[in-house]
Amino acid sequence: MKIRSIIIKCFASFICLRRQRLAEPVRKRFASSKGFSEAAALCSLLMLLFCFSAAGFCGPESTEDGPGAEELKAAESVKRSEPGDGGAEHEKTDESEAFDAVAALKYPVRILLAVKKESFCIKAAEAVTPSFNEQPAASESGAEGKLYVNGRPHEGDSFEYSCSEGVTTLACSGARSALEFDGNIFRGCLELSGRGGRTEVVNVVALEDYLRGVVAKELLCSELEAMKAQAVAARTYAYARSGAAAGGWDLRCDTSSQVYGGIKAERSISDLAVEQTRGLVLAYNGSLASQALYHSACGGHTESSGFVYGTAPVEYLQGVECAGSEGRPACAASPYSFWRAEWSREELGQEIAEYLGRKAEAVRGIRILERGPSGRVSRLEAVFEDGGSAVLEREQIRRALRFTDGAGRRRNLPSLKFVVEADGFSQNLQFEDDDIPFPEAVFESGGEAENKSGSVVIVGSGWGHGVGMCQFGAMGLSALKFSFEDILKYYYSGTEVVCIDSLHI
Numbered sequence: 326m327k328i329r330s331i332i333i334k335c336f337a338s339f340i341c342l343r344r345q346r347l348a349e350p351v352r353k354r355f356a357s358s359k360g361f362s363e364a365a366a367l368c369s370l371l372m373l374l375f376c377f378s379a380a381g382f383c384g385p386e387s388t389e390d391g392p393g394a395e396e397l398k399a400a401e402s403v404k405r406s407e408p409g410d411g412g413a414e415h416e417k418t419d420e421s422e423a424f425d426a427v428a429a430l431k432y433p434v435r436i437l438l439a440v441k442k443e444s445f446c447i448k449a450a451e452a453v454t455p456s457f458n459e460q461p462a463a464s465e466s467g468a469e470g471k472l473y474v475n476g477r478p479h480e481g482d483s484f485e486y487s488c489s490e491g492v493t494t495l496a497c498s499g500a501r502s503a504l505e506f507d508g509n510i511f512r513g514c515l516e517l518s519g520r521g522g523r524t525e526v527v528n529v530v531a532l533e534d535y536l537r538g539v540v541a542k543e544l545l546c547s548e549l550e551a552m553k554a555q556a557v558a559a560r561t562y563a564y565a566r567s568g569a570a571a572g573g574w575d576l577r578c579d580t581s582s583q584v585y586g587g588i589k590a591e592r593s594i595s596d597l598a599v600e601q602t603r604g605l606v607l608a609y610n611g612s613l614a615s616q617a618l619y620h621s622a623c624g625g626h627t628e629s630s631g632f633v634y635g636t637a638p639v640e641y642l643q644g645v646e647c648a649g650s651e652g653r654p655a656c657a658a659s660p661y662s663f664w665r666a667e668w669s670r671e672e673l674g675q676e677i678a679e680y681l682g683r684k685a686e687a688v689r690g691i692r693i694l695e696r697g698p699s700g701r702v703s704r705l706e707a708v709f710e711d712g713g714s715a716v717l718e719r720e721q722i723r724r725a726l727r728f729t730d731g732a733g734r735r736r737n738l739p740s741l742k743f744v745v746e747a748d749g750f751s752q753n754l755q756f757e758d759d760d761i762p763f764p765e766a767v768f769e770s771g772g773e774a775e776n777k778s779g780s781v782v783i784v785g786s787g788w789g790h791g792v793g794m795c796q797f798g799a800m801g802l803s804a805l806k807f808s809f810e811d812i813l814k815y816y817y818s819g820t821e822v823v824c825i826d827s828l829h830i
Contacts, residue, residue, distance in 0.1 A: 424473045426496030426514040432532040434567050435516070436585055437574040439507060441524045444487040447515060449497045450505040455591040470499025486517055488524050492573075493517040503588055510588040512538075518573050527574045528587070532567070533603060535585065536560055541595035542584040543619075544796045551799040552598035553809035557822060558617045558794055559583055561606040564825060565615035607813060608823045609641050616642060617817065620789025621796050622659035623647050624742045626699040627816065628791040633701070633719055633741075641817045644699045644791075647798040655801030661788035662797075664739050666728040670710075673726070673781050677707050677715065680725035686711050691745055691781060701741040701791060720790065726783070743785030793817065 427433060449472045472479040473496045484495060495504060496514035503510050506526060513530030536559055544555040562583060567575050576582040607614035616630065616639050627645050631638030649655035656662065668676070670687045678685040686709040694716070695704040705722050708714045717725050723738040730736055794816040802812050810822050 423476045424498055427529055430531045433529050434532050434535050434563055435574040436528045437577050438526045438528050447484050447495050448505040449482040450503045450510050452501050452503045452588050455593055470497040470502030472497050489519045536599045537596055538585050538587045538590045539583050540598055541592040542586045542590045546800050548800050548803035550809045551803035552595055553602050554799050554812040556598045556602045557605050558619050561617040604824050605822050606825045607820045609820045613828055614820050618793035622656040622661050622788045623791050623795040624787025625654035628699045628701050630792045632697040633790050633792050641820050642792055643818055647795050649801045656795050656797035659797040661739050664785055666783045668781050676727050677725050681715055740785055740787040742787045743783045746782040
């Protein structure tokens with residue numbers, strides 16, 4: 326191919342020379358009959374070679390195809406198809422339009438969205454720029470991209486899925502294209518894994534886009550530094566669990582992992598927090614801090630992971646005082662800085678019995694047996710009317726003592742930082758650490774006292790397990806002009822903020 330190009334250029338140059346005014350020596354030479362004869366002969370030779378090359382006698386210098394060769398071959402194949410040869414033409418077009426959505430993702434993570442037992446519909450949608458208060462809109466049809474099923478173009482903007490064995494991958498091409506499922510909208514693609522009449526719906530999405538759907542669900546406020554701290558903690562948590570699950574997904578979309586709301590959860594301030602911390606994670610001693618846990622509000626003091634979970638302590642997950650200004654906790658703005666739960670003795674007995682899987686029996690009272698360094702309850706005994714008892718430990722207590730909140734929702738106990746009023750008896754509590762802030766009302770069970778109220782009341786502070794970063798505390802520290810790096814180092818002792826690429830994971 327290079328020889329043909331050289332010949333054409335030479336021929337063109339010769340014509341240009343004849344039509345331009347050349348330097349005097351050159352003109353004189355070509356003006357002479359001898360010079361003219363030489364030029365004519367050269368011209369004839371060049372034209373002859375050009376004709377041969379056009380006829381295909383001059384082959385390519387290399388057997389390797391250059392850029393665009395495949396597209397040219399595909400076009401020639403279509404042109405040479407005989408009339409009515411629609412099958413061959415369609416097959417070639419499908420091959421040229423194949424779309425591998427997963428391969429196009431950078432640092433993909435797999436999020437389990439739902440498990441379905443019935444058929445459902447997935448539609449192409451269009452993502453728009455989010456705002457702080459309003460949810461981003463999406464059109465159900467007319468999206469700029471094309472819907473693909475298993476890498477092949479799909480006719481129309483929607484796909485009806487009936488539970489079937491195997492994996493079906495859906496994607497939508499285009500920079501602003503997305504997929505609508507179950508009333509929500511997701512970036513990346515959706516993998517539908519059917520097995521035994523059940524279908525796992527998994528969102529495969531680039532990690533940074535995943536964070537856009539997480540940060541505002543976990544912490545939405547006007548304090549940018551707090552949201553940047555949340556973005557780094559959530560990114561660290563996601564990297565640590567990417568590829569770790571035994572099944573076809575890495576994370577769930579609820580509080581068992583990180584709350585993920587897809588595109589409808591995105592906001593402009595959380596997008597900014599993700600973008601300004603892109604690629605940044607927490608590291609400890611040169612490795613990823615894989616246990617970057619966080620919670621809503623600590624009630625004034627976070628807790629050691631070893632104490633809460635009964636496992637070996639993690640060095641950067643030690644309890645710290647969540648100190649704000651004017652002697653108040655940094656998380657004092659939380660609606661759960663003070664809370665109250667109440668049951669009848671029969672109701673509480675029912676809750677505990679249901680958790681333990683035993684016959685329901687009214688409780689006579691509950692007794693706190695042990696507290697941790699931050700004042701959180703680590704062991705609690707429930708005494709039943711029939712004389713039996715049960716001891717609950719750590720997070721078991723939160724799950725067993727479910728209650729109905731003011732909005733009528735049945736939920737776990739907000740935190741383990743509480744005191745008890747039961748059987749109409751109360752007494753002041755003494756703690757080893759006098760600096761631990763607690764609600765003003767302080768009560769505990771009286772054991773043998775006569776029942777006056779017929780109810781059991783718990784008064785507490787904080788929301789969540791209390792380990793790692795306190796989210797409302799991060800907001801309070803941000804208001805005090807802490808940077809996101811300072812916030813993270815405050816709650817995760819001894820860690821540093823680094824770029825993920827520097828850790829080689």
